[in-house]
Amino acid sequence: MSRLRAIAAAAVLVLAALPAALSDFWIFIAIEVIAFALYAVSFNVLLGYGGMLSFGHAAFFGVGAYAGALVVKKAGLAPEAAFALVPLAAMAAAAGVAAVVGFFSVRRSGIYFGMLTFAFQMLLYTIALKATGLTGGDDGITGLKPPGALARPAVYYFFAITMVAPALYVLYRLVNSPFGITLRALKANPRRVQYVGVDVRSHQLATFVISGAFAGLAGAVFALSSGNVFPAWLNWTASATPIVMAVLGGVSTFLGPALGAAVYVVLEVVISGRTEYWPLVMGTIILALVLLMPAGLTGLWRRKGTS
Amino acid sequence: MSDAAAPILSVRALSRRFGGLQALGGVDLEVARGEFRAIIGPNGAGKSTFFNTITGLIRPDGGRVAFAGRDVTCMAPDDLVRAGMGRTFQITSVFADLSALENVQVALLAQARQSWRIWPRAGAMNAERAAELLALVGLAGSAARHAGTLAHGDQKRLELAIALAGEPTLLLLDEPTAGMAAQERIESISLVHRVALQLGVSCVFTEHDMAVVFAVATRITVLHQGLVLAEGTPAEVRANPQVQQVYLGESVIAEGVGT
Numbered sequence: 095m096s097r098l099r100a101i102a103a104a105a106v107l108v109l110a111a112l113p114a115a116l117s118d119f120w121i122f123i124a125i126e127v128i129a130f131a132l133y134a135v136s137f138n139v140l141l142g143y144g145g146m147l148s149f150g151h152a153a154f155f156g157v158g159a160y161a162g163a164l165v166v167k168k169a170g171l172a173p174e175a176a177f178a179l180v181p182l183a184a185m186a187a188a189a190g191v192a193a194v195v196g197f198f199s200v201r202r203s204g205i206y207f208g209m210l211t212f213a214f215q216m217l218l219y220t221i222a223l224k225a226t227g228l229t230g231g232d233d234g235i236t237g238l239k240p241p242g243a244l245a246r247p248a249v250y251y252f253f254a255i256t257m258v259a260p261a262l263y264v265l266y267r268l269v270n271s272p273f274g275i276t277l278r279a280l281k282a283n284p285r286r287v288q289y290v291g292v293d294v295r296s297h298q299l300a301t302f303v304i305s306g307a308f309a310g311l312a313g314a315v316f317a318l319s320s321g322n323v324f325p326a327w328l329n330w331t332a333s334a335t336p337i338v339m340a341v342l343g344g345v346s347t348f349l350g351p352a353l354g355a356a357v358y359v360v361l362e363v364v365i366s367g368r369t370e371y372w373p374l375v376m377g378t379i380i381l382a383l384v385l386l387m388p389a390g391l392t393g394l395w396r397r398k399g400t401s
Numbered sequence: 402m403s404d405a406a407a408p409i410l411s412v413r414a415l416s417r418r419f420g421g422l423q424a425l426g427g428v429d430l431e432v433a434r435g436e437f438r439a440i441i442g443p444n445g446a447g448k449s450t451f452f453n454t455i456t457g458l459i460r461p462d463g464g465r466v467a468f469a470g471r472d473v474t475c476m477a478p479d480d481l482v483r484a485g486m487g488r489t490f491q492i493t494s495v496f497a498d499l500s501a502l503e504n505v506q507v508a509l510l511a512q513a514r515q516s517w518r519i520w521p522r523a524g525a526m527n528a529e530r531a532a533e534l535l536a537l538v539g540l541a542g543s544a545a546r547h548a549g550t551l552a553h554g555d556q557k558r559l560e561l562a563i564a565l566a567g568e569p570t571l572l573l574l575d576e577p578t579a580g581m582a583a584q585e586r587i588e589s590i591s592l593v594h595r596v597a598l599q600l601g602v603s604c605v606f607t608e609h610d611m612a613v614v615f616a617v618a619t620r621i622t623v624l625h626q627g628l629v630l631a632e633g634t635p636a637e638v639r640a641n642p643q644v645q646q647v648y649l650g651e652s653v654i655a656e657g658v659g660t
Binding site: 267268270271272273274275276278279281282283285286287288289290291292293294297300 | 456477483487496498503515523564
């Protein structure tokens with residue numbers, strides 16, 4: 095326990111000192127890691143704890159990003175007021191969309207569940223692409239800027255942590271709560287869990303909505319850092335990202351996907367800066383990592399820790 | 402709602418067809434409170450379909466099911482369980498990735514309608530009661546073990562503890578001794594019997610092994626080709642010529658008498 099506390103304290107110190115040690119570019123990357131850490135963890139609540147493999151999770155990240163962007167750009171509010179509304183708007187919009195997608199998707203399981211999420215995502219991608227009046231179509235929404243000092247990466251970095259850390263804590267409590275243990279039981283044996291008196295679909299739908307809402311928050315946090323949102327964020331290829339991050343980090347641990355997100359983002363930045371064939375190199379590295387560590391990076395660490 | 406004078410289970414004209422097969426052809430069954438009822442019959446007699454139809458896994462084509470005087474036909478499994486009807490499965494069904502204690506905790510949380518609480522830590526919740534139930538079925542020493550790593554017989558015991566956590570008034574056990582060695586079967590059904598008496602739970606169970614049936618059943622219902630062939634006390638069923646006809650050649654009933 096004290097060792098865990100020491101690690102946590104060290105992590106807090108490192109996170110606090112990071113902006114002072116990094117260039118604006120790398121602070122920007124750190125913000126991306128923070129946002130994608132929440133994205134990957136929220137996705138893994140669905141996959142690792144609930145046994146639901148969504149092929150359309152980018153939809154909720156994208157909806158949250160668009161919702162945040164629209165509040166800043168089109169709500170006609172003072173910049174500060176609009177900005178304060180962004181997290182709420184992003185989570186509400188993503189949760190709302192997830193409620194509709196989830197309502198239909200949890201009626202099926204396995205690959206059929208995945209296909210339904212995939213189909214809904216293509217629908218939402220098309221809306222983002224074609225509803226030009228609202229979304230700007232192919233051009234997306236650009237020129238997003240947080241108000242005042244928050245426009246500086248070193249300040250926004252702390253805002254991102256202020257958003258993401260409590261969100262991660264809520265998800266952590268969730269997976270260790272009665273709701274969470276019931277979710278794990280549901281993953282292990284959906285039929286049996288019905289016969290202890292659990293309404294399986296409602297439980298799955300609630301998980302789907304919560305997961306989607308936090309993916310939406312992650313999307314908004316990232317959108318306001320990058321300054322723009324594009325329809326491609328909702329494209330089906332984008333839904334591979336949280337899957338890879340979660341599997342890379344380890345789906346059987348709570349923070350594994352966050353570690354996976356960090357490794358993925360940093361690798362992508364480093365490699366794409368050196369070669370235009372970076373997807374080839376990324377693919378090879380991910381292949382090697384998954385083959386060598388089937389339980390993910392955290393799986394390796396845990397195995398070492400126990401031996 | 403729940404009528405104390407009504408039979409714990411009353412099934413009327415229950416039918417179910419699968420394609421060309423009439424799995425249940427209008428089954429009537431009445432079980433009184435405190436009974437330990439065995440449902441026997443050759444393979445394909447409709448025992449499992451009968452169980453699955455009563456417990457909401459399969460929709461009947463026709464007929465009614467009343468549980469403690471209340472019509473529960475077509476009720477969803479989770480609602481049935483919360484109303485007090487528990488069941489176990491022929492193929493042992495536990496939560497393999499969870500510890501034995503957690504297996505029971507999940508059921509206790511559902512019973513207490515706490516499955517939706519997202520903030521408190523589940524670890525200690527109902528842990529004492531869960532440990533009691535594990536002790537009751539003889540698994541006190543295995544609380545921390547992953548359910549998937551338990552021996553087959555112990556998984557059956559665990560499934561019993563899970564079912565009991567729902568505080569059922571009626572327990573339906575689909576082949577509670579399936580896959581066990583002969584000696585283990587009698588031990589296992591005796592455990593169920595003892596626990597059911599202790600907690601005042603009425604039981605209905607399907608079973609192939611006649612030794613097991615005659616060891617504990619208060620009454621026996623014989624299903625054959627989707628219909629009730631005979632019903633009565635063990636002595637009556639054993640003496641029934643039609644039953645002997647169905648089991649002719651297997652001579653299991655005669656074997657059962659000796660044990």
